[in-house]
Amino acid sequence: MNNSHVWSSKELITASKLNALAELSLVNSLSTDLTSRAKNVKSFGAVGDGVSDDTTAIQSALDSFQTTGGILFMPQGNYKISKALKIYQGTTIQGAGIAGRLGDYKLNPGEERPKPGTNIIQSSPNENGIMNAEPTVYNITLQDLVITGAGSGTGNGIYFDWAINGQDDNGRLSHLQFERIFVTDFGNNGIELHCPILTTLINVHSQNNGNNGFELLATGFSNSFINTWAANNKNIGYHAVEYSYTSFVNCAADYNDIGYQLEGCQNASLLNSGAERQLTRALNIIGSNLINVFGFEVVGNNDTAIYVDQNSFGIHIFGAADNSVNATAKVFIHASWGAQIVTSAINTSDQAPNQYDDWSYVTELTNSQGYFAVSPHKGIVNGHGVTSDRPSGTAGLQWFDQTLGKPIWHNGTNWVDSTGKIV
Numbered sequence: 001m002n003n004s005h006v007w008s009s010k011e012l013i014t015a016s017k018l019n020a021l022a023e024l025s026l027v028n029s030l031s032t033d034l035t036s037r038a039k040n041v042k043s044f045g046a047v048g049d050g051v052s053d054d055t056t057a058i059q060s061a062l063d064s065f066q067t068t069g070g071i072l073f074m075p076q077g078n079y080k081i082s083k084a085l086k087i088y089q090g091t092t093i094q095g096a097g098i099a100g101r102l103g104d105y106k107l108n109p110g111e112e113r114p115k116p117g118t119n120i121i122q123s124s125p126n127e128n129g130i131m132n133a134e135p136t137v138y139n140i141t142l143q144d145l146v147i148t149g150a151g152s153g154t155g156n157g158i159y160f161d162w163a164i165n166g167q168d169d170n171g172r173l174s175h176l177q178f179e180r181i182f183v184t185d186f187g188n189n190g191i192e193l194h195c196p197i198l199t200t201l202i203n204v205h206s207q208n209n210g211n212n213g214f215e216l217l218a219t220g221f222s223n224s225f226i227n228t229w230a231a232n233n234k235n236i237g238y239h240a241v242e243y244s245y246t247s248f249v250n251c252a253a254d255y256n257d258i259g260y261q262l263e264g265c266q267n268a269s270l271l272n273s274g275a276e277r278q279l280t281r282a283l284n285i286i287g288s289n290l291i292n293v294f295g296f297e298v299v300g301n302n303d304t305a306i307y308v309d310q311n312s313f314g315i316h317i318f319g320a321a322d323n324s325v326n327a328t329a330k331v332f333i334h335a336s337w338g339a340q341i342v343t344s345a346i347n348t349s350d351q352a353p354n355q356y357d358d359w360s361y362v363t364e365l366t367n368s369q370g371y372f373a374v375s376p377h378k379g380i381v382n383g384h385g386v387t388s389d390r391p392s393g394t395a396g397l398q399w400f401d402q403t404l405g406k407p408i409w410h411n412g413t414n415w416v417d418s419t420g421k422i423v
Contacts, residue, residue, distance in 0.1 A: 037070035041079075048077025050121065055081040062133075065091045069139070078119045084159070085120070086133035087140055093130070097144035098182050119146040125153025125187050132160045132173070139175045149186030152210065157183035161194040173220075174198050184208045189215040190233065199223045207231040213256065216240040225251055236261050237275070240268070248273050253282070262288045269294065276300055277326075287311040296320040304331045305352065310338030313361075321347035335360040358407060358418055361400075390415065 039061060042048070046057040061072050062085060069090020076096040087093065095118030122129045129147040132140070137160065147157045158181075162173050176199040183190040183206045190206030193199065195218040205228070206213035213230030214237065216223075221244040229252045230237030237253030240246065242264040251273040253259030259275030261284040262268060268288070274297035275282035282298045283306045285291055293316065298305040305322055308315055320343075322332050332348040335341050337357045344365040348354055356362045384400035391399070397410045404423060408415045414422045 037065075037068060039064065039070065039072055041072055041074045046074075046077075046079060048075065048079050050078030050080055050119075052080065053082050053123075054079045055083050055085070058085055059083075062087055062091065062093075066133075074118045074120075074145070076117045078121055080121045080123055081129075082122075082124045082127070084122075084128040084155075085130045087130060088133050089136065089138045089140060092141040092143065093145065094141075094143050095145040097180060098146055117146070118144060119148055121148045122155060122157075122186070123150060125150040125155060127153075127155045128159040129155070129157045129183070129186070131156075131158070132162075135162050135172075137162065137173045137176070141177045141179070142181055143177075143179045145180075146182045146184070148184055149209070151185045151187070151208075153187035155186050156189045156192045156215075157186045157206070157209070158191045158193075159189075160192070160196065163194060172197070176200075178202070178204050181205070182207075186210065189213070190230075191215065192217070193220065194218045196220045197222050200226065201228055202226045203228070205229045205231070207233065209233045212236045212239045213253075214238045214240075216243055216246075218242065219244070221245045223247075224249065227251070229254070230259075231255055233257075237278075239263075240265055243268055247271060252276070253278065255279075258282075258284055260284070262286065262291060264288060266290050268292075270296055274298065275305075278302065281305065281307050283307070285309065285312050285315060288315075290314040291316070293317045294319055298322045298332070299324050300326050301352075302326050302328045304334045305329070306333045308333070308335050308339040308341055310336045313340035315339065315341040317341060317343045317346065319345045322349055322352055323347075325349050325351050331355045335362050 041058055041061050044057045044061040046054040048054065058079060058081065065072065066088045071092045071094055074093065074095045097117040120129060129149065130142065149155055149157060158178070160173050160176065173193065173196040176196055179202045181204045185208045187210040189211050190209040190213045192215040197220060211233070212235050213233040216239060219242045223243065223246045225248045227250045232255040234257065236258045237256040238248065238260045240262050244266050247269045249271045253275040255277050257279045259278045259282040260270065263286045265288040267290045269292040272295040276299040278301050280303040282301050283296070285308045287309065289312060306317065306320065317333065329352040331354065332352045333343065333346065333354040335356045337360055340361040342363045342365065346354065385402060387401055387403040398407055400407045406417060408417050408423055417423050
């Protein structure tokens with residue numbers, strides 16, 4: 001498009017003609033701006049044949065956005081790399097998507113192999129796939145990509161850490177969005193994020209990795225995982241450490257050692273999510289508080305389904321079911337001593353019942369004639385205080401007597417300790 005105009009000697013210059021020229025100049029300016037902000041990786045020499053090393057070409061394309069940000073389009077192809085791709089803030093990598101399954105449906109999702117649309121293949125086992133180039137990272141988007149590792153080593157598929165290059169403060173990961181991403185076969189973690197905030201993962205699948213599917217570290221907050229899947233990872237599907245205001249919605253964890261593990265987290269939720277065929281536990285809650293589990297399904301688990309340790313409190317488990325039980329399954333909900341839990345609408349089996357340790361503070365809510373009431377259970381603590389503050393006892397009521405330093409129960413006539421002795 002050309003915005004020049006040659007005036008004839010007899011042409012009348014009018015206001016409308018001047019306005020038209022101004023609009024044409026603006027269109028050309030916007031066109032130039034869009035060209036600088038949206039680029040095709042093939043323009044930088046990337047081949048995408050799965051044989052040529054495209055590292056330099058892709059990194060050159062990403063480097064061109066260092067100061068301006070922009071969109072890098074990667075057409076369908078297999079892009080072999082040998083070093084981590086480093087992305088700058090304000091940048092989007094837009095792939096051509098995952099074309100579909102390669103072969104028939106597999107019962108074990110870890111055996112799935114996507115038929116790639118845009119596949120970034122890391123050939124070096126100790127290198128990451130994609131990582132941040134600078135400590136301060138805002139507004140990075142990854143969409144419609146397969147990221148494949150070498151099957152061994154220490155590399156991560158996606159690795160974002162504000163403390164890179166020796167940075168120990170003032171870093172930030174904020175406003176990250178990963179959508180329709182398939183990460184597979186990395187030696188360490190599929191996706192590892194250090195202290196992200198305001199970050200969203202939608203339709204992200206992390207499988208067949210040597211450690212965890214999603215490794216979430218260092219006090220992140222205000223993050224959402226929506227329709228994500230962790231499958232066949234060697235250790236934990238979702239491992240969150242010291243995360244707050246974070247939700248897992250419609251998420252799945254299959255064929256991992258542990259499905260979900262929340263450590264030192266607060267005000268986090270699992271909503272309408274599930275775990276199938278973990279080697280050990282479906283959900284570990286460790287040293288966490290204000291954790292809400294609503295609508296959690298466990299299928300074919302091999303050990304304890306939900307474990308809550310003694311340093312966790314304010315745990316709410318409403319609507320949970322063990323729909324099929326393996327021969328090695330032992331317990332559905334295990335509340336360790338000191339754990340504080342409220343449960344309701346829990347569907348367990350005779351083989352894998354709930355286990356509430358002595359000194360655990362568990363309240364079961366049962367629907368009785370239209371209202372919820374505390375269900376009598378030896379493992380349930382209904383209150384605590386010194387001996388003189390004991391309430392009027394009813395059968396099944398438990399009280400932690402701070403004077404005696406132990407829990408006691410009311411048998412309908414007297415208060416007794418765990419040995420049956422009247423106290």
